[in-house]
Amino acid sequence: MATVQFSGAGVGAAAFARKGPATFDALRLPAPAAVGVLRQARRPSRGLVVRAATVVAPKYTTLKPLADRVLVKIKSAEQKTSGGILLPSAAQSKPQGGEVVAVGEGRTVGDNKVEVSIQIGAQVVYSKYAGTEVELNDFNHLILKEDDIIGILDTDDAKDMKPLGDRVLIKVAEAEDKTPGGLLLTETTKEKPSVGTVVAVGPGPLDEEGKRSPLSVSAGSTVLYSKYAGSEFKGADGTSYIVLRVSDLMAVLS
Secondary structure, eight states: OOEEEEOHHHHHHHHHHHHOSOOHHHHSOOOHHHHHHHHHHHTTOOOEEEEOOOOOOOOOOOOOOOTTEEEEEEOOOOOBOTTOOBOOGGGSOOOOEEEEEEEOOOEEETTEEEOOOOOTTOEEEEOTTOSEEEEETTEEEEEEEGGGEEEEOOSSOGGGOEEOTTEEEEEEOOOOSBOTTOOBOOTTTSOOOOEEEEEEEOSOOBOTTSOBOOOSOOTTOEEEEOTTOSEEEEOTTSOEEEEEEGGGEEEEEO
């Protein structure tokens, strides 16, 4: 807390100003003995101390998202590896999921009002760098737009994810262990595959009238997609999955 301390000289100057015009007698120094007495008498005093008042910021207990935004209570970061090794705070992976605790009133598209399609209580997965983190009632939350939510995941297995909007869930094809010439590849030299099978599709994007447009691909299709697009996940059995927008698909293979 900040303090302001006035010295004896400052207090004396203030007293001098209140008494009006000065005289030479008032400015004459006291005898040495008197000075000693004066110092001894004032020794217990430590000067005038004025403490600034403490301003307490109001504590907010509720937060209502606006428009198409949602408030998500973030899941706690994993403190142990799957093998039971305790992780230090710096090594804990940032969680990308949580529970929806509040939603906005929706947004207007064209002449139609479109409500947020995600219900309170839904377990969702969101884009890694989306939204703004806030602390509410001693818990970490994230406020973000509905479009930044990748999908709904009610279980702990990525294969059960329900993609939202214009996104699709793809089971990634396994990387080849050998080159076409028969050379065995190590894990570090295997080329990242960009082919997979569509497991689930979202309801589609909103058109100019606020209605959903169905996607051009369906579950079961084998697709070729952009190499560095989307968000990757691991299934409970170690299978690789990726969620990306349909615009990142380049072709359907057959």
